[in-house]
Amino acid sequence: MELLGLHHVSILTGKAEKNYEFFTKILGMRLVKKTVNQDNTESYHLFYADAEGNPGTEVTFFDIPGLGHSYRGTTDISTVSLRVKTTDSLFFWEKRFEQFGINYDPIQKRAGRDTLAFRDFEGTRLILTADNGESGVKAGIPWKREDIPLEHSIIGLGPVTLTVSIAEPTIGILTEVMGFRYVGSYPSLEGDHPDIQVYATGEGGSGAEVHIEPRPDLPRARIGRGGVHHVAFRVPNEEEYNQWAQRLKQYRIASSGKVERYYFKALYFREPNGILFELSTDTPGFAMDEPMETMGQKLALPPFLEPKRSEIEARLRPLELI
Template identity: 85%
Template sequence: MELLGLHHVSILTGKAEKNYEFYTKILGMRLVKKTVNQDNTESYHLFYADAEGTPGTEVTFFDIPHLGQTHRGTSDISTVSLRVKNSDSLLFWKERFNQFGVQHDEIQKRANRDTLAFKDFEGTRLILVADNGEKGVRAGTPWKKVDIPLEHAIIGLGPVTLIVAIAEPTIGVLTEVMGFRFVGSYPSLEGDHPDLLIYATGEGGSGAEVHIETRPDLPKVRLGRGGVHHVAFRVPNEEEYDQWAKRLKEHRLPNSGKVERYYFKALYFREPNGILFELSTDTPGFATDEPKETMGEKLALPPFLEPKRNEIEEKLRPLILK
């Protein structure tokens, strides 16, 4: 029983329309599912991914208008990485960010990979990371966009970085419960702070890594727009999902119990520093209720919400995505 890598990350936005414009028009990702937050059906939930909606390529957003700004600190998923094919792609993206006025850093080495850090319009901290033929979890299928060559397109999730005050409890859950292994470290690029620690699962590589940054000097995060709500890890099938539910119980980790999301099954729990983790199945996927060719074009509701469609649509604000 082994987690395959990253499944998705979920982020908070206050402006779904502008969010759609940034992630599809500028970053060239595909909107593969337009649905609602199943825990609050008056809020939209948007899923961006590769051309196929492949697990491990998904960045999702909860739309909460008028949400306050995130105040950065510990107990936080501080950065989300997105994979590109090689270092030449970073040069393409640096020029594109200049063209669109996207705030970005210079190309720098992180964990012995070429990377380009940038922010979206709400301050979400993102990093492009170049694969450069590295072995590990396979990348996704790039989505065709006229002004982004396929060889430079975003092809999946890269490492997420966790900022914690004390690393050992988080490391304990990653290694003793979730089966991650220590694979290395690298210096902080933000001053004289401890090296970041790298933990990997499955086949490894950037699509299967968690990086831990220890910052006891910071206050605790206050999540708002631009903040990462949770990170999910890939469970290959329902059989192993059942085993993970038992494993969390055996380790006496408080958790959500089994949650049916229709497009995947989920388990939620907080690691000791308070960061929300999710274990999600690869199956059945986003093409369950829509043809793959037209995913994301209409409001999709899982079968258990479909009888309430009229009521849900009446309470949702109009959302025009062009």
């Protein structure tokens, strides 16, 4: 029983229209599912991914108009990485960010990889990380856009950084419960702080890493627009999902219990520093209710919400994604 890598990250946005423009028209990702937050059906839930909506490539957003700012600190998924093929791709993206006025930093090394950090319009801290032929979890399939060459397209999720006040409890959950292994460390790029520690699961590589940043000097984060709500990890199938549910019980870790999301099955729990983790199945996927060719073009609802479609649509604000 082994987690395969990162499944998705879910982030908060205060303006879904502008969010859609940024992630599809600037970053070139595909909107593979336009649906609702199943826990609050008055809110949209948008899923961006590779060309086929493969697990390990998904960045999702809950739309909450009027949401306040995020404030950086601990108990925070502080950065989210997106994979590209090579360092040459980072040079392409530097020029593209200049073209669109995107705030970015110089190319820097993180965990031995060339990376390019940037921010979206709500301050979400994102990083492009170059694979450069590295072995590990397989990348996704790029979504074709005329203005972004396929060789430079985003091809999946890279490492997430967890900023915590004390690293050891989080590391304990990752290694003792979730089966992650230590693979190295690298210096903090933000001054004289402890090294950032790198843990991996499955086949390893960029798509299977969690980076732990100890920052006892920071206050607790306050999540708002641009803040990361949770990170999910890949469970290959329902059989192992059931085993993970049992494992959390054995370790007396409080969890949501089994949650049916239709496109995948989920388990939610908080690690000791308070960051929300999710375990999500790779199956059945996003082509359950829409043809692959037209995914994301209409409001999709799982079968258990479909009888309430008229009521749900009446309560949703108009959302024009052009």
